[in-house]
Amino acid sequence: MIEKALGGTRRYWIWIVVLLAVIGAGTLVYLRQFQEGLTVTGLSRDVPWGFYIAQFTFLVGVAASAVMVVLPYYLHDYKAFGKLTVLGEFLAIAAVCMCMLFIFVDMGYPTRVLNIALHPTLNSLMFWDMVVMMGYLVLNVVISRVTFSAEQRKVAPPRWIKPLIILSIPWAVSIHTVTAFLYSGLAARPFWMTAILAPRFLATAFAAGPALLILICLLVRRFTGYDVGREALKKLGVIVAYAMSINLFFILLELFTVGYSDIPEHLEHLKYMYFGVGGQSTLWIWMWASGIIGLFSLVLLLVPKLRTNETLLALACVAVVVSIWIEKGMSMVVVGFVPNPFHEFTEYAPSASELTISLGIYAVGILILTGLLKVALDVRKHKPKVV
Amino acid sequence: MSGETSRRVFLQTTGAAVLGIGCGIPLVRALASEIEDEQGTGPRWAMVVDTRKCAETCGKIDGSPPCAAACHRIHNVPTKIEDPKEEVKWIWTEPYEHTFPGRDPKYLSDDLRGQDVLVLCNHCENPPCVRVCPTQATWKRDDGIVMMDMHRCIGCRYCIVGCPYGSRSFNWKDPRPHIEEVDDDFPTRSKGVVEKCNFCSEKARDSADGTWTPECVAVCPEKALIWGDISDPESELRKTLAERFTVLRKPELGTRPRVFYLV
Ligand code: SF4
Numbered sequence: 242m243i244e245k246a247l248g249g250t251r252r253y254w255i256w257i258v259v260l261l262a263v264i265g266a267g268t269l270v271y272l273r274q275f276q277e278g279l280t281v282t283g284l285s286r287d288v289p290w291g292f293y294i295a296q297f298t299f300l301v302g303v304a305a306s307a308v309m310v311v312l313p314y315y316l317h318d319y320k321a322f323g324k325l326t327v328l329g330e331f332l333a334i335a336a337v338c339m340c341m342l343f344i345f346v347d348m349g350y351p352t353r354v355l356n357i358a359l360h361p362t363l364n365s366l367m368f369w370d371m372v373v374m375m376g377y378l379v380l381n382v383v384i385s386r387v388t389f390s391a392e393q394r395k396v397a398p399p400r401w402i403k404p405l406i407i408l409s410i411p412w413a414v415s416i417h418t419v420t421a422f423l424y425s426g427l428a429a430r431p432f433w434m435t436a437i438l439a440p441r442f443l444a445t446a447f448a449a450g451p452a453l454l455i456l457i458c459l460l461v462r463r464f465t466g467y468d469v470g471r472e473a474l475k476k477l478g479v480i481v482a483y484a485m486s487i488n489l490f491f492i493l494l495e496l497f498t499v500g501y502s503d504i505p506e507h508l509e510h511l512k513y514m515y516f517g518v519g520g521q522s523t524l525w526i527w528m529w530a531s532g533i534i535g536l537f538s539l540v541l542l543l544v545p546k547l548r549t550n551e552t553l554l555a556l557a558c559v560a561v562v563v564s565i566w567i568e569k570g571m572s573m574v575v576v577g578f579v580p581n582p583f584h585e586f587t588e589y590a591p592s593a594s595e596l597t598i599s600l601g602i603y604a605v606g607i608l609i610l611t612g613l614l615k616v617a618l619d620v621r622k623h624k625p626k627v628v
Numbered sequence: 629m630s631g632e633t634s635r636r637v638f639l640q641t642t643g644a645a646v647l648g649i650g651c652g653i654p655l656v657r658a659l660a661s662e663i664e665d666e667q668g669t670g671p672r673w674a675m676v677v678d679t680r681k682c683a684e685t686c687g688k689i690d691g692s693p694p695c696a697a698a699c700h701r702i703h704n705v706p707t708k709i710e711d712p713k714e715e716v717k718w719i720w721t722e723p724y725e726h727t728f729p730g731r732d733p734k735y736l737s738d739d740l741r742g743q744d745v746l747v748l749c750n751h752c753e754n755p756p757c758v759r760v761c762p763t764q765a766t767w768k769r770d771d772g773i774v775m776m777d778m779h780r781c782i783g784c785r786y787c788i789v790g791c792p793y794g795s796r797s798f799n800w801k802d803p804r805p806h807i808e809e810v811d812d813d814f815p816t817r818s819k820g821v822v823e824k825c826n827f828c829s830e831k832a833r834d835s836a837d838g839t840w841t842p843e844c845v846a847v848c849p850e851k852a853l854i855w856g857d858i859s860d861p862e863s864e865l866r867k868t869l870a871e872r873f874t875v876l877r878k879p880e881l882g883t884r885p886r887v888f889y890l891v
Pocket residue numbers: 748749750751752755756757758774790791792793794795796824883
């Protein structure tokens with residue numbers, strides 16, 4: 242099976258070499274970080290978590306969103322998602338791997354990271370996050386392997402896999418819920434201390450994840466001819482539309498509670514995030530961009546005539562991913578730290594090293610996804626046309 | 629921990645994860661902590677900071693007050709790091725308005741406005757830093773001191789995120805070249821771990837009766853810092869608390885700080 246990943250056209254190999262080059266650059270910079278410490282990042286006393294943890298948070302959402310194709314297909318026997326589920330599961334696997342790498346590179350003392358497992362600490366949400374992420378990875382690897390090899394041999398998948406598939410559904414919800422709990426249970430950080438953080442995480446995940454999946458499907462179809470079907474893409478578009486609307490609704494709920502109650506400790510973070518009050522950073526411009534792009538995507542998604550046009554759907558999906566990435570991958574973590582417990586505004590911007598390492602990790606994820614897809618699609622006898 | 633026990637602990641934790649009860653545990657703990665703490669018979673250490681005495685004595689000096697300088701000297705704190713973003717510090721001063729936020733700064737009495745207030749780890753009775761640490765590298769001793777195990781810490785900085793008082797420092801780079809003069813009586817740290825005030829617990833080693841005086845308390849010329857056993861009604865500390873009005877930093881958060889302030 243593995244050998245399938247190794248045969249391919251020139252285009253495929255150029256793609257692989259590019260990815261490997263980015264991974265190489267990321268690794269080199271990481272080695273420097275390993276030598277010199279996290280001083281190579283833009284992090285500080287006041288903003289101890291930043292870009293890495295934010296990417297982790299965003300990608301947990303991508304991983305969890307696989308449930309949006311698994312659930313209709315397996316629970317409701319929605320046949321149109323038949324060719325899609327494996328893509329969803331692969332995306333989940335790649336995303337979980339990236340999550341783990343982002344956590345790893347964020348560690349100050351990476352060689353001791355196993356201490357989390359050696360000294361299991363039930364009251365730490367970080368421990369639980371590790372448990373659910375590992376479990377989710379195992380579940381997805383097992384499920385995709387077993388169902389895939391059954392399909393290959395043209396037999397029905399073994400019956401014991403069904404309970405695992407069912408289990409993977411609440412499990413997907415749990416990974417993002419626990420990730421939200423990482424933040425939302427801290428009295429020290431009023432910005433995150435809101436019960437709606439977990440639902441918001443899920444809404445953004447179920448918008449950005451399927452949007453990403455649509456884009457991947459379109460790319461895969463373009464380069465390999467493997468077509469998941471118009472019906473599947475249309476349905477995914479509907480899911481993105483719902484999730485994005487709910488996300489926007491949740492944001493309004495948050496704004497109301499914080500704005501109307503007018504408690505300075507909570508309000509200050511929002512003022513900083515949307516108007517830059519107190520600080521010097523340009524984060525607020527990004528946040529406005531995120532909002533406008535999000536609204537724009539919603540228009541495209543909510544009007545059925547626009548949504549069913551594949552080009553516009555692709556555009557809407559790019560907009561959804563960008564809007565949510567800015568919110569989760571740039572601002573959500575950082576704003577929790579500004580102002581700090583002493584009411585001082587310390588700015589944060591990721592350093593070039595941080596960005597290079599992050600790019601490297603994204604390249605690892607894309608490489609994993611490419612490899613998995615290559616194997617799966619070759620086996621499915623959809624000879625790659627160009628890639 | 630024996631192999632068998634750790635295996636059992638592991639199985640239990642995994643089992644609990646499957647059942648999804650993990651999220652309930654901090655809650656149960658939080659509810660239980662009211663009953664759980666302040667049991668036991670030994671001493672429980674606490675401190676009172678007399679901010680007015682501090683202001684009168686050290687209010688005018690530039691740089692670190694003597695207490696901070698002494699603490700940092702004996703604990704090998706890398707004070708030569710200039711970048712405020714990467715500073716490591718165990719005890720330092722912050723303006724009154726920043727230490728006790730939430731009061732209307734406009735109508736603050738003149739002597740309090742901008743007054744420097746000493747801050748250090750509060751050794752909270754219900755410490756969120758301990759609650760969040762995934763490795764128990766920070767934990768609370770029976771005598772109330774919140775300790776750091778710099779050999780177990782993985783540098784995840786969750787404790788810094790969880791501490792509502794900014795009391796913790798992370799070693800963004802190797803601290804050793806940035807120590808003024810290394811004191812061999814206290815370990816130096818490596819890059820990538822968190823550190824903070826330990827109430828000078830290392831001094832217990834040389835003490836016959838199990839009590840000691842923290843360095844910052846000992847060097848203060850005006851005795852502005854009072855240190856003692858909060859479980860002993862006869863201690864100077866308890867008497868001060870009984871007689872005078874003290875405030876805490878962010879008491880509404882339920883962390884129950886053990887550093888009290890006379891204002
Ligand atoms: S002040 Fe911060 S570091 Fe010290 S015990 Fe309390 S929460 Fe922990």
